[in-house]
Amino acid sequence: MLDDNVRILVVDDDEDDFVIVKDLLSEISYTRLAISWEPDFGKANKLIEQQDFDIYLIDYRLGEKNGLELLKNAVEINRNKPVIMLTGQGETAVDIEAMQIGAADFLVKDRIDAMTIERSIRYALSNARAMYKLYEQEEKYRTLFEQSVSAILILDNQLCMLDINRNMWKLTGYSVFEISGKSPAMLFAREDGYQKLVHQLDQYGYIENLETQLKHKNNQLLLINISVTPFLDSEENVKGYQAIIEDISERKKVQQELIQLEKLIMTGNIARSIAHEVRNPLTNISLSLEQFTSEMELNEEAEVYIDIIRRNTKRINQLISEMLKSSKPSELKLEPTHLNMLLEKVLSMAKDRVKLQEIKLVKTYDDHLPAIPLDQEKLPLAILNIVNNALEAVEPRKGILSLQTCLEGGHQVLRICDNGPGIPQNEVSRLFDAFHTSKKGGMGLGLTFTQNIINSHGAKIAVESTIDKGTCFIMKFNNQTAESR
Numbered sequence: 001m002l003d004d005n006v007r008i009l010v011v012d013d014d015e016d017d018f019v020i021v022k023d024l025l026s027e028i029s030y031t032r033l034a035i036s037w038e039p040d041f042g043k044a045n046k047l048i049e050q051q052d053f054d055i056y057l058i059d060y061r062l063g064e065k066n067g068l069e070l071l072k073n074a075v076e077i078n079r080n081k082p083v084i085m086l087t088g089q090g091e092t093a094v095d096i097e098a099m100q101i102g103a104a105d106f107l108v109k110d111r112i113d114a115m116t117i118e119r120s121i122r123y124a125l126s127n128a129r130a131m132y133k134l135y136e137q138e139e140k141y142r143t144l145f146e147q148s149v150s151a152i153l154i155l156d157n158q159l160c161m162l163d164i165n166r167n168m169w170k171l172t173g174y175s176v177f178e179i180s181g182k183s184p185a186m187l188f189a190r191e192d193g194y195q196k197l198v199h200q201l202d203q204y205g206y207i208e209n210l211e212t213q214l215k216h217k218n219n220q221l222l223l224i225n226i227s228v229t230p231f232l233d234s235e236e237n238v239k240g241y242q243a244i245i246e247d248i249s250e251r252k253k254v255q256q257e258l259i260q261l262e263k264l265i266m267t268g269n270i271a272r273s274i275a276h277e278v279r280n281p282l283t284n285i286s287l288s289l290e291q292f293t294s295e296m297e298l299n300e301e302a303e304v305y306i307d308i309i310r311r312n313t314k315r316i317n318q319l320i321s322e323m324l325k326s327s328k329p330s331e332l333k334l335e336p337t338h339l340n341m342l343l344e345k346v347l348s349m350a351k352d353r354v355k356l357q358e359i360k361l362v363k364t365y366d367d368h369l370p371a372i373p374l375d376q377e378k379l380p381l382a383i384l385n386i387v388n389n390a391l392e393a394v395e396p397r398k399g400i401l402s403l404q405t406c407l408e409g410g411h412q413v414l415r416i417c418d419n420g421p422g423i424p425q426n427e428v429s430r431l432f433d434a435f436h437t438s439k440k441g442g443m444g445l446g447l448t449f450t451q452n453i454i455n456s457h458g459a460k461i462a463v464e465s466t467i468d469k470g471t472c473f474i475m476k477f478n479n480q481t482a483e484s485r
Contacts, residue, residue, distance in 0.1 A: 006121070007034045007052065011044040011070060012059040012086070017109060021057060021086070027114035041065045048074050051081060055104075055121060060087040060094055068098060075102035080132045082124035104128065153243040155228075159184060159198070162240070171224075171247055173217030184243075189213035189221050201228060201241075211248070223249045253462070256429070275320050286313050332456055334373035339405050339412055339477065340365045342374060346383045347403075350391065357396040364404040369412055372477060374457065382453035386416050386473045389447070393420030393471065412479045417472035423465040431463055 008025065012018045018037045025033055036053070038044040041062050048056065048070065056074055058067040067085055074083050082104035087094060095106040104124035107117065145152060151168035155161055161179045169175055172187055179186070188194040193212040200207050207228040214222045225246040231239045289309055347354070347361070354361060390401050402417040423431070432451040454461045458478055465471040 005032055005034060006125070007054045008036070008057060008121075009044070009047060009053040009055075010035060010037050010057045011039075011041075011062065011067065012037070012057075013039045013041075013062050014059070015039065017059065017086075017088075020109070021117070024112065024114045024117050028118045041070065044070060045073055048081075049077060051078055053081065055081065055124060056083045057086055058083055060085055060091070060098075068094075068101060071098060071101050071103055079135070080128050082128040084120055084124055151245040151247070153184065153245065155184065155241040155243065157238045157240050159201075159241070168245065171216075171222065171245065172214060187214050189215040197226065197228070205230060205238075214245075222247055223252050278316065279320060282313055282316055285309070289313070332375040332378060332453075334457075335376055336371035337374040337376055338371050339369055339374070339414060340367070342376065342380055343383070343403055343405070343414070345376075346380045346387055349380065349384055350387050353388070353391050354401070357391060357394075357399060359391060359394060359396075359399040359401050362400060362402040364402070364406075366406045369405060369407060370479070372412060372480060374477070375453070378453050379457065382450040383414075383416070383475075385447060385450045390416060390418035390420065390471070394418050395420075407479060408476075410479050411476040414475040414477070415472055416475075417470060419470040422467040422469055423463070423471055424467065425465075428463050428465055432461075 010018055010021055012021070015037075018039075022035055022037070025035055036047075038047055044058075044062075047053070056070075058070050058074075060067045062070075071083050071085065074081060079102065083102070084105045084107060085094075085098045085103045086107055086109055088109055098106050104127060105120045107120060112120075145165050148165055148167065151171045152165045153161060153168055154163040161182055161184055164172075164174070164176050164179060174187070183194075184197075185191065185194040188197075190213065196212065197207060197210060200210065207226060209225050209227055211223070211225055214224050216222055225248055226243055228241050228243045230241050233239050289306065293306055343363075343365075353359075387401070391399070394400065398419075400419045402415070404413075404415040404417075406413050432447050451461055454475055460476045462474045463471065464474065
C-alpha cells in the first residue's frame with residue numbers, strides 16, 4: 001500500500017495523455033496523491049532540480065527532446081526519487097536503455113490500468129527506500145574506510161586489487177584507477193616479498209603483521225607491517241581480502257637511532273674505563289722507558305726494541321684518545337654558516353685526491369638555503385670522513401661523487417652519493433659502530449666520530465646503499481636560522 005501524500009510529477013507534452021494517466025491515478029482511493037503536470041522539458045527539469053516530488057512519471061517523447069535526458073538528470077540529482085518511464089508503444093531498446101540509466105520501471109500507456117500503475121509506483125517507492133538505506137550504509141562504511149588512520153587495500157579472491165583508501169594512496173602514490181585490476185606485486189620492493197605474502201596466505205588463510213618493503217610510485221622504499229584478513233560469504237567461501245598496512249619506516253628509524261645512542265653510550269663507558277685502566281700503567285711504562293734509556297748505554301739492537309716499545313705506547317695512547325673523542329658528545333662552536341659554503345670547504349680539503357683519481361664531481365646546490373648554526377671546524381672534518389670513504393669506494397677515472405643540498409620540510413638536507421660497489425644491507429646497520437671497519441689498518445672510529453658530530457648538531461644521518469649502484473649518506477639539519485633560535 002502507498003503512503004499518504006505521495007507527490008507525483010507527470011511530464012508529458014500531450015495533455016490528453018496526462019488526463020488519462022491522472023484518471024488512472026485517481027482510481028487509487030486508499031491514499032492521497034498530489035499530482036502535478038508539466039508539459040515543458042525545461043520547466044520540468046527545473047522542477048526535478050527542486051526535488052519537491054516523491055516520484056516522476058516521464059513520457060519518452062517530449063517534442064524535440066526525449067524523456068531519457070530528464071531521466072539522467074533525475075538520477076544524477078537524487079537516486080532516491082524514482083522515475084517511471086511512459087511511452088505510447090512498446091520499444092524494447094528504449095526500455096533497456098531506460099533501465100540501464102536508472103529508471104524504476106517502463107510502462108506502455110495503452111497497456112496500463114489503475115492496478116498496474118499503482119503497483120509500479122508502490123514498488124518504485126519501496127525499492128527507492130531500500131536502496132536509500134543501502135546507500136546510507138555504503139556511505140557510512142565508505143566514510144570509515146576513507147577516514148581510517150591505516151592504509152587499506154581491498155583485493156578480490158584472485159588477489160587482484162579493487163580499491164584503496166586515501167591513506168593507501170598517500171602511502172604509495174598510486175590512485176585507485178592506477179591499481180584497479182592489477183596484482184599487488186607492483187607495490188612490493190622485491191618479488192620475493194610478495195611471494196612470501198602469497199605463501200603465508202595460502203598456508204594460513206590470513207596474515208598478521210608481516211614485515212616487508214613496499215615501493216612508492218617515486219621508487220622510495222617503505223618499511224611496512226601488513227595484515228590480511230579474508231571476506232567470507234555465508235558458505236565460508238573467500239570472496240576477497242582486506243589488507244591493512246602500517247608504515248613503520250619512521251618507527252624503525254627511531255629504534256635504530258636509540259640503538260646507535262645506546263652503542264655510543266656503551267662505547268663512551270668502555271672508552272673511559274679503558275682510559276682509566278690503561279693510561280696509568282701506560283704512563284708508567286713511558287716514564288720508565290725514558291728513565292731507562294737515559295741511564296743505560298744501549299747497543300743498536302736494544303735501540304730497535306726500545307723504539308718498538310715507544311711507538312706502540314704512543315699508538316695505544318692515540319687509540320684511547322680517538323675512542324674518547326668519538327664516543328662523547330662534542331662541544332660545538334656554532335656560527336651562522338651556509339651549508340653550501342661549508343661543503344666547498346670540504347671539497348677544497350679533498351681536491352688533491354679528487355684530481356689524482358680523476359673523479360667526476362656533480363654538485364646540485366640549493367642557492368636559497370639560509371645560514372644555520374654550524375661548527376665550521378668540526379663539521380667539515382665529519383663530512384670529510386664521508387667524502388673520503390666515497391673516494392675510496394669508487395674506481396679511479398670512473399667514479400662519480402654527487403653532492404646535493406635542498407630544503408625538505410623544516411630541514412636542510414645534504415646528500416653525498418657515490419657510484420661505488422655499494423654496501424650489503426647487513427653492513428649498513430653497522431657502519432657507525434665503533435671499531436667496525438673493512439679498511440686494512442683502520443680503527444673503525446671515523447664514522448662513529450662523524451655520527452657524533454652530526455648528532456651534536458641536533459641533526460640526523462642515514463645511509464642508503466644498493467649493491468653495484470652505489471651508496472648515499474643523507475644528513476638532515478634543522479632549518480633554523482640563528483635569528484630564530
